[in-house]
């Protein structure tokens with residue numbers, strides 16, 4: 596796991612931590628809404644930012660060029676709302692990642708990565 600220097604509001608830059616909990620705390624600090632309003636805002640934010648990525652990929656196939664710096668910014672916006680929704684719903688993002696890795700590894704091992712169905 597990549598380590599980074601944690602920049603706390605108090606300016607303490609000596610503490611090191613894992614990237615995922617550090618970013619989760621960063622996102623929580625950025626939240627402007629709460630309760631059901633937050634759930635709605637975070638969900639629409641996640642979908643909206645995903646749409647911005649789709650738009651850039653559409654233009655890539657239409658025009659043959661893509662600004663990877665701008666694409667990366669939109670990917671960052673998606674991950675922001677992905678973390679935000681975890682916080683709004685009280686779900687541990689590390690558990691989500693781990694469970695997803697287990698699920699996909701199992702599918703790969705069973706030769707069912709291709710195909711459809713949520714519970715392959």
Ligand SMILES: [Mg+2]
Pocket residue numbers: 644647668669672
């Ligand atoms: Mg964006």
